Amino acid sequence: MNALLSLVAVSILVALAWVGGSVASLRSVFGIVVPAAAVAIFVVGLAARVTRWALTPVPFRIPTTCGQQRTLPWIKASWIESPWTRAGVVVRMALEVLLFRSLFRNTQAAMTAEPIPAAGQDAHGAAPAARGLRRLVYGEEKWLWLAALAFHWSFLVVLLRHLRFVVEPPPAWVDAIAAVDGFFQVGVPVLYMTDVLLLAALGYLLLRRLVDARIRYLSLLQDYFALYLLIGLVGSGVLMRYFVRPDVVAIKELALGLVTFAPVVPATVSPFFFVHLTLVSVLLAYFPFSKLVHMAGVFLSPTRNLANTNRMRRHVNPWNYPVKVHTYEEWEDEFRDKIKAAGLPLEKA
Amino acid sequence: MRDRYVILAALVLFFVLVTAPVWYARAAGEKAGGPDVKLPTQEKACVMPVDYMRTSHMDLLISWRERVVRENIRTWTAPDGTVYTVSLSGTCLKCHTNKAEFCDRCHDYAGVTPYCWDCHVDPAAIARSRP
Incomplete structure (x- = not known):
């Protein structure tokens, strides 16, 4: 049911984008207003979310260690899995962000x-x-872990390859990435490895939720929505590259118009491209409000980015108020005569 | 407490990275608009309609390559009945005499590096480089 509803939602988005790209009066809305608004929502929304996280107090450390913490010198400590130095934390974070250590x-x-x-x-x-x-x-x-790694790294490469549309002239390093990506020179235009990897990984991640009854039970509408959105996005891109040829030069004119704030929608841009552009806009606008925001959240996970120094150092809660205490000495002074009368021992005679 | 400055710095870096193409366009003085392609003056029509050539010329060229290299068929009949000799340097470049001002303009603009020229030569460029 969840899977079906989100498929319907993404299909409606695709249909809307197609109409937006076909009706002449809507082309500037879907070609200029929607992507510009989406980027604005993405940047502002993500900044707001991260700011909220940054202002949330983290009064104590939750290291969730997976290794021996540092104690006595003759007990071998694990400096990455249970770090006590800044370098250890940095390495642990790098392993988490770049290689998804905890998913492994x-x-x-x-x-x-x-x-x-x-x-x-x-x-x-x-x-x-x-x-x-x-x-x-x-x-x-x-x-x-493997599918997640394949998806995220391929997505990054695809994102960087797209720089050729928004930078004029395209940087040499972007050409170099594309050359490596299309190393096998299959067909014309050459098949990119990342396109295949992306579709395979997304296919696995979707099937995983659909096939296994237990994971299906845990899957929410938004889990499927994100997957269908990404499959639609990657699928429309792959279709445009290999099957329905769009006018690439016109698309770059549109993209350059957006980054130079002189927007144009050339007449030869096909409605198919509008589907791709609208899906990426929806993805960007949806990003800060969904589980996809883990892109920023991973850096702020308290279980990963705090050193396990709970016992090594004294951590005083910075907003502790002065607590009124009644020490034993004060208590003894208060009842000294009574304690003496009862013949009980005193700390201070 | 002091982590907030690190987070703020990361947010600024994120903003700069996301908007990098805009700043780059500003700095490099980029202008919107397509490439300046020099079309041949002596011919009016290509072997296929312009819309097809604009988006799918690579399909035609690769099918030409396969016909010549694998099947040894050196002629190709256009939909309008005209028979052409299948040759990149001989037929295409006969009208589009200047590769640098025709092929390369669009390919450079779109960031495409076709591997045609790994094997083929541009006769005009060779002629120019001869003393």
Whole structure:
């Protein structure tokens, strides 16, 4: 149901964009106003979200360590998994941001296919009460990590390749990226590896939610919406590059018009391009308000970016107010005569 | 507390990166508008309609390459019945005499590096480079 509803939502967006690109009076709305507004919402929305996070107090450290913390000199400490220095935190963050370290630890719970043997102890040393039952086991689950890595890195490369449309003349390093990406020179225009990787990764990430009943149960409307939106975006781009040829020169004129604040919508830009442009605009505008904002959030995860110095250093809550205390010495002074009369020992005679 | 300055700096960096094309366009004095392509003066029509050539000339060229290299068919009949000799340097460049002012203008503008010229030569450029 969720999957269907978000598919309908993305289809409506595609249809709207197609109409916007076909009706002459709407072309400037969908070609200029929508993308400009989307970029503005993206930048302002993301800045507002990050500012809100920055102003949220983090009174104590939640290091969620995956390694031995630093204690006695003869206990080997893990400086990346449980960092106590700034360098360790930086390395841990880099591993998280660039290689999705925590997703690499992903596990999957499943019941064993075969029941534990009824007689005797099994290989795992199962307790007698567990005999004849199936066992819950946790296995490594690396496919999600692999697909996520393939998707994010390909998306970055595709994004950088698109710089050829907004910079004139296109920078040499963008050409170099495109040359490496199209290294195999399959067909004309050459097939980009990242296009294939992107579609394969997105396909896996969608199927993963659709096929496994447990993940399907956990999947929300917005999980599917983001996936369909991205598939629509990448799909329209791939179709334009390899199948329905748009007028690339006219598209660059439109893009350059946007970055130089002299917007034009050339007549030869096909409605197909408007679908691509509108989907990317929706993605940008949707970004700050959705789970996609993890792009910024990953840098601010308290469990990743704080050093595990809970025991090494004394962390005083900066907004502690002075607490009125009544020490033992004061208490003894208060009841000195009574304590003495009862014959009880005193700290200060 | 002092983390806020780091976060603010990162936000500024993010803003600069997102709007980089705009600043670059300002700095380089870019102007909107397409490439300045020199069209041939002596011929009025290409082998296919201009709309097709503008978007899909690479399909035609690659099919020409495959016809010549793999099937040894050196002629090609256009939809209007005209028979052309299949040759990049001989047929295309006969009218579009200046590769630098025709092919390269659009390709450079769109950031496309076709590998035609890995093997083919531009006869005009060779003639110019001879003393």
